[in-house]
Amino acid sequence: MSLKVYNTLTKRKEDFVPQEPGKVRFYACGPTVYDYFHIGNARPFVVFDVFRRFLMYRGYQVIYAVNITDVDDKIIKKANNEGVSIREVTQRYARAYLEDIYKLRILPPDVNPRATAHIDEMIELIRKLFENGYAYEVDGDVYYDVGRFKDYGKLSGKKIDELQSGARIEVDERKHNPLDFALWKSARPDEPWWESPWGNGRPGWHIECSTMSMKYLGSTLDIHAGGEDLIFPHHENEIAQSEAATGKPFARYWMHNGFLQIRGEKMSKSLGNFLTAREVVKRHKPEAVRLFFLQKHYRSPINYSEEILSETENALMRLKHVLENIERTLEGKKLSEIEEKDLTGPEKQRWESLQKNRLRFIQEMEDDFNTAGAVGQLFEMAKIANRILEEEELSENNQKILKFIHRTFHEFDSFLSLFGAEEETGVETGTFNQLVNILVQIRNDLRAKKEWALADEIRNKLMESGILIEDRKDGTSWKPVKKNKNN
Ligand SMILES: [Zn+2]
CATH class of the missing domain: 1.20.120 (Four Helix Bundle (Hemerythrin (Met), subunit A))
Structure with missing residues (x-):
């Protein structure tokens, strides 16, 4: 049996063959940290986490990178609205993102690069695009010259002429082509900026992903993943930038997850049906949220409702009860x-x-x-x-x-990650450690009073529960050990 993957680039299912046998370079677009992520954004985080870990289970060495976009129009807007610094906004929501993926039992990525820590590399990549004739500058703004990249549209299947005639594209006299996108934006008041050969400014969103993915995974990725709303223009532009700079294919397999809908509509703030993952895991078990996503094929749209999630939770509990009953038996x-x-x-x-x-x-x-x-x-x-x-x-x-x-x-x-660790106590680690420390202290007091029998009983009982007590000259310490479990 070999693994097959639907590739958005070729629009068909293909045998999965990484460029280097046994090794998978896997990149997924991460969050823009200007708010808590909503339950729709949780879908790619959960499904790609499972795919990454399945690849590991199948014996691949996987390098998994997920970026954090911490400079962006939405972030700047949020900071200005709140009257706080951009850093305050990005730190708050980057932390919240990490907390939320942890709650959703998502394994931390191998690399979690932040855009603002890679500005020099972005400038270097833009410089390369100038060198290769794909970039031009107008008044401190740098654009990508879409007309120069003959493969533009190969991922989304869109043709440049059709896109141009399709309305809704802002006409900007300064651009060669209305589809040209910003690689570098000149500094404006109340915006963060960095020095560059084209004057002070900040990077465009697309160049961030090209830069960080190639920095950590090399010129050619095995898998590039994200939500289907990113196919155009974000991923199309990433391909244009990366391939124009390196002359090599950017990603071998492009994977995209379908939308999450709520009452048949796409979830969005403006429709007022916005629900953060954080709120959802307060009401439902995080494992139920995972099962909710996993019970649907990742490319299909998925409908969210409280009822569906409650049903999923019941289904999950049925499975967990089976496991518990087996353990008891x-x-x-x-x-x-x-x-x-x-x-x-x-x-x-x-x-x-x-x-x-x-x-x-x-x-x-x-x-x-x-x-x-x-x-x-x-x-x-x-x-x-x-x-x-x-x-x-x-x-x-x-x-x-x-x-x-x-x-x-x-x-x-x-x-x-649906059933939880077998050793799970249900008590928070901090509280748990404190409780063990109390028992260790009581035992030390008993030993001081030469009440050996009771002291030994505490040690043995702790040992049975998987806690090893070690008496040394400088005091008593303890550590968890693997329980002798009949599995
Ligand atoms: Zn991206």
């Missing part, structure tokens, strides 16, 4: 692996369908990351588990089957 049992030859009757049938479910799960994921089809297999496996759990007699083989289901769920959870 098998607690303390030492089970060897299933020997297929010993299986007969319904046990054999169950075992065989579970094998199919597991295989099918992986096949669905390898078919353009069809998480909807994959997750469906988990529900099938849960049905088998429930049937076994309802039986009065639990044969050893059925116990082994339960163990297999449990293990498979957790195996896939290494990239789905």
